Amino acid sequence: MITGDAAYIKKINRGLIIKEIIKEGMISRADLSKATDLTRATISAQVADLLDEDLIVETQLEHNSVGRKPIMLSLNGQAGYALGIDIDYGRISFTLSNLLGCSVTSSIKEINTTDYSEILKLLYKTIKKYKAKYADSRYGIVGIVIAIHGLVGKDELIHFVPRFKWKDINLKNDIEKEFEIDVHLENNANLSAFAERIFVHHEADNLLSATFHSGIGLGMMMKNEFFRGHDGFAGEIGHMIVVPDGKQCNCGNKGCWEKYASESSIFEFLSQEKQIPNLTYENIQRWIDEGDEAVHKIMERFIYYLSIGLNNMINMYNPDVLVLDSELLRIYPDSINKIRNNLTSSISHYRELTLSAIGKKSCVMGACALAIKNFLDVPILNLSYENSYPKK
Secondary structure, eight states, X not given: OOOSOHHHHHHHHHHHHHHHHHHHSSEEHHHHHHHHTOOHHHHHHHHHHHHHTTXXXXXXXXXXXXXXXXXXXXXXXXXXXXXXXXXXXXXXXEEEEETTXXXXXEEEEEOOOOOHHHHHHHHHHHHHHHHHHTTTSSSSEEEEEEEESSEEOTTOOEEEETTTTEEEEXXXXXXXXXXXXXXXXXXXXXXXXXXIIIIIOTTOSEEEEEXXXXXXXXXXXXXXXXXXXXXXXXXXXXXXXXXXXXXXXXXXXXXXXXXXXXXXXXXXXXXXXXXXSSOOHHHHHHHHXXXXXXXXXXXXXXXXXXXXXXXXXXXHHOOSEEEEEOHHHHHSTTHHHHXXXXXXXXXXXXXXXXXXXXXXXXXXXXXXXXXXXXXXXXXXXXXXXXXXXXXX
């Protein structure tokens, strides 16, 4: 039983009600009372407040049976909007979603600079446009979450971004001062893991999401919370050593996992082997389809080293679900089964190993979802991936 002062209990109950409404999509007051174990009087009072705030709407369903038509409650997705931003090397991705996590608009700005002041000006300009365009909604932009491909502390300071050479940057403070909007910063891999939990794996209590693009990142959701470590730097799994005294890594160590199992390492190796400077996934797909023996050997080696790291992760964290985000694994036949066959330890336990259904959009989608969660002040969300990016 929840105990505490009246304001605290009301806040907790409100979160439970909103969470259940989002989970069900549409639900009656009576069913809401059953699902939350709250009295009908509590439900009525809370629903009245949420209706006044335009956060939920009522819909009267048509039905053929005798009796009163049921009135259903659902979240008002258009009451406000969340802005997710992914600052990656060479590009910044923006996605604006409604309060149900459905993408309203997306854009990508190519950048050829790492200068903080120049990138900040671009952020200001784009955020200003979004803010003006959606100012007519009840709450406008309810929050901004920015994905950082580097070390973000619990204090939300950017401590280090390797490819930008940024150190101790207070981006959160700079944007909040300019726009007076709630801003949060988070590591990109954590946001990818958050998206996997919120949009796809609703029943996963312990979820790991590993991304294998420019490096290797690990996002960890434990009991619906981020696992960040002491300072917030947990998840730098790409710098786990898998080959003692192996290839030199930029971090200062030798034999780091990302030197053997990141997509960038495979592209670099194949580019040298094939003497082609700007390789694409299409190039690799064609070589795989043509049965290029050398390329198949390289891909098998990629899976071998990838499996070594995954074995270590599974033994360390005993995840419920382990999600892999890699385009190379998508285009290589039977890649997941090949990985499973390499995980032969009798003490390694996990429920599900799968490729990400969201892919590279997971980071910016996770950013939108986190902004929604913070605004609604709910313990967790269950949103629909099918509705988030409707098919055209």
